[in-house]
Amino acid sequence: MKIKTNSFLAVVFILGVSLSSCKRDTADNPNTNPVRPENFEELNAPSSFDWETNKSVLISLTGYSTSVSNERGVITLLDENENVLYKGMHSTQFTFEQEILVPQSLKTIRIKFGVTDKVLPIAGNAVSGTLLPVLPEVL
Amino acid sequence: MALAIGLVADVSAQTVTLNMESGSASTDAANCWSFQNVDYSNSSSDIITGSWTGRTAQLNGGSHYISSPWVQNISGNITFKHRLSSTNQASNKTMYLVSYDYNAAQYDTLYTYSNYTSSNATNVVSASISVNKTGVYKLFFSFTGSNGSTRGLIDDISIPATYNSSPSNGCVPTNTAIDTDGDGVADTQDDYPNDATLAFNNYLNANYSTMLFEDLWPGKGDYDFNDLVIDYRINRITNANNKIVKAQMFVVLRAIGASYKNGFAFQINNLSPSKISSVSGQNMTESLFSLSSNGTEANQSYAVIPVFDNALKTIGYTGGGTGVNVESNGGTVAYDTTTLTINFDTSGNGVTLSNFGGSTFNPFIVINQTRGREVHKADHIPTSLVNSNLFGTAQDRSNPGQSTYYKTANNHPWVIETSTSIDYMKEKNELTSGYLKFIDWVISGGTTNTDWYSNTSSGYRDASKIY
Numbered sequence: 370m371k372i373k374t375n376s377f378l379a380v381v382f383i384l385g386v387s388l389s390s391c392k393r394d395t396a397d398n399p400n401t402n403p404v405r406p407e408n409f410e411e412l413n414a415p416s417s418f419d420w421e422t423n424k425s426v427l428i429s430l431t432g433y434s435t436s437v438s439n440e441r442g443v444i445t446l447l448d449e450n451e452n453v454l455y456k457g458m459h460s461t462q463f464t465f466e467q468e469i470l471v472p473q474s475l476k477t478i479r480i481k482f483g484v485t486d487k488v489l490p491i492a493g494n495a496v497s498g499t500l501l502p503v504l505p506e507v508l
Numbered sequence: 509m510a511l512a513i514g515l516v517a518d519v520s521a522q523t524v525t526l527n528m529e530s531g532s533a534s535t536d537a538a539n540c541w542s543f544q545n546v547d548y549s550n551s552s553s554d555i556i557t558g559s560w561t562g563r564t565a566q567l568n569g570g571s572h573y574i575s576s577p578w579v580q581n582i583s584g585n586i587t588f589k590h591r592l593s594s595t596n597q598a599s600n601k602t603m604y605l606v607s608y609d610y611n612a613a614q615y616d617t618l619y620t621y622s623n624y625t626s627s628n629a630t631n632v633v634s635a636s637i638s639v640n641k642t643g644v645y646k647l648f649f650s651f652t653g654s655n656g657s658t659r660g661l662i663d664d665i666s667i668p669a670t671y672n673s674s675p676s677n678g679c680v681p682t683n684t685a686i687d688t689d690g691d692g693v694a695d696t697q698d699d700y701p702n703d704a705t706l707a708f709n710n711y712l713n714a715n716y717s718t719m720l721f722e723d724l725w726p727g728k729g730d731y732d733f734n735d736l737v738i739d740y741r742i743n744r745i746t747n748a749n750n751k752i753v754k755a756q757m758f759v760v761l762r763a764i765g766a767s768y769k770n771g772f773a774f775q776i777n778n779l780s781p782s783k784i785s786s787v788s789g790q791n792m793t794e795s796l797f798s799l800s801s802n803g804t805e806a807n808q809s810y811a812v813i814p815v816f817d818n819a820l821k822t823i824g825y826t827g828g829g830t831g832v833n834v835e836s837n838g839g840t841v842a843y844d845t846t847t848l849t850i851n852f853d854t855s856g857n858g859v860t861l862s863n864f865g866g867s868t869f870n871p872f873i874v875i876n877q878t879r880g881r882e883v884h885k886a887d888h889i890p891t892s893l894v895n896s897n898l899f900g901t902a903q904d905r906s907n908p909g910q911s912t913y914y915k916t917a918n919n920h921p922w923v924i925e926t927s928t929s930i931d932y933m934k935e936k937n938e939l940t941s942g943y944l945k946f947i948d949w950v951i952s953g954g955t956t957n958t959d960w961y962s963n964t965s966s967g968y969r970d971a972s973k974i975y
């Protein structure tokens with residue numbers, strides 16, 4: 370009887386651990402939730418979820434040397450609808466770094482600086498590349 | 509970098525060169541050389557000198573040239589080397605050097621070579637053309653021809669002139685851009701060409717954003733997120749040194765699904781109140797906020813700028829009931845737009861766009877005239893004047909020790925923000941009942957259905973629940 374009791378307790382313990390583990394997974398990784406919530410009350414959000422459709426993106430673009438010292442010009446960042454996301458002066462030889470706020474749905478950033486006019490993809494919360502122009506391929 | 513300026517005092521003795529040894533036409537294009545159907549080749553069969561040579565596409569029609577940066581006062585011999593890559597159809601190929609006069613807008617052919625033959629086309633031709641021209645010019649090194657697969661090759665260009673282009677200003681000739689206010693920003697790029705203190709509009713949000721508030725904190729609300737509905741857009745106006753001179757904030761109060769007399773303000777995290785010179789346009793009718801002489805709230809560690817202190821008075825609603833613009837047969841009034849102008853202290857290091865950016869802009873409401881009862885977006889820090897005794901009470905699970913704020917046990921917020929202006933819910937209708945993909949967006953951690961608020965296709969919203 371004692372053995373049976375111990376076995377029963379062990380099963381209960383294991384089951385309890387399993388269930389509590391499942392619950393934690395569901396809260397932290399809601400993709401595993403087997404039942405889609407029907408309303409707000411049932412909704413478990415990831416702990417890092419910020420409830421905004423904007424996100425901050427860090428733009429980092431390596432500069433280049435020029436034959437003109439202290440060369441400065443206007444750099445402009447635009448979204449896919451030509452909305453200006455940033456506009457300011459930049460010295461050519463330095464790396465350009467700026468954090469901007471964009472909709473989460475935005476996939477690319479257009480960069481205009483000097484003769485450079487190119488589009489770079491947003492990877493997570495960053496855009497990285499150079500300020501150099503992209504030339505058409507010569508066949 | 510194959511571009512150089514001779515280090516001599518006499519500008520007429522300077523030279524502008526291109527030897528392709530950067531190996532990157534992009535690098536040289538950034539210095540105002542231009543390439544039309546020309547790239548660099550390091551193929552041994554193409555090399556004229558060094559490791560790289562300019563090479564055109566096949567010369568069977570179209571334009572193929574390298575153009576120089578703008579140069580000033582050409583005096584001496586322009587030199588370069590050229591040949592063809594093969595003898596195929598060589599006799600109908602021609603190489604030109606043409607100048608373009610910026611002021612006169614005229615072309616002038618300085619050199620023509622059409623002596624390529626089936627026996628000599630791959631031999632290097634060293635060209636040297638004596639030129640004396642005063643003014644601003646661009647030079648075109650061009651190959652033409654029809655039929656065949658041969659390509660033009662060019663190397664070691666040297667121009668006895670002064671470099672006169674502005675690489676970071678679209679490679680226009682130096683000192684030709686008009687700058688009326690003299691702030692160093694050309695009129696064509698300056699949003700304020702007649703004001704030397706201002707240069708650029710920098711909107712924090714490209715479009716009006718919508719903030720949707722619940723106002724029962726620390727208790728959870730009814731999830732209709734219409735207790736206060738605000739659209740806003742902020743223009744941070746910078747000068748030629750990229751410092752914020754002033755900001756304009758446009759706040760549109762659209763709906764109040766509550767009876768509370770809520771106030772609205774924002775904090776700029778980590779920014780000292782002393783960095784604000786003045787604020788105008790605030791709508792203050794109560795004694796909720798105590799203002800310093802510069803318009804910021806007194807006794808705050810960071811700059812806190814109240815916008816209005818009583819939403820009901822701000823929107824001008826005098827009727828009964830418990831809501832404004834939230835019920836089909838309820839009280840309705842026109843939206844109110846408050847325009848705030850914030851002037852910044854530009855001395856010292858000034859204030860940058862990062863100082864007042866997406867990470868530091870921290871809007872909040874103050875519930876029903878109780879100053880310490882302020883509600884921010886999830887995980888946004890409170891101000892110095894919050895009643896911290898409310899943290900962790902009712903359904904709130906804020907834990908300042910872990911930098912966790914304004915979330916319930918299920919990580920529910922009291923504020924939702926969208927990046928464009930959206931329609932909000934009718935009174936007592938959960939947000940999830942109107943925006944049908946909202947739940948999917950949340951449980952994906954924000955990775956799917958990112959257009960839950962903007963997509964009007966079938967299956968995305970139940971219009972009967974939305975005001």
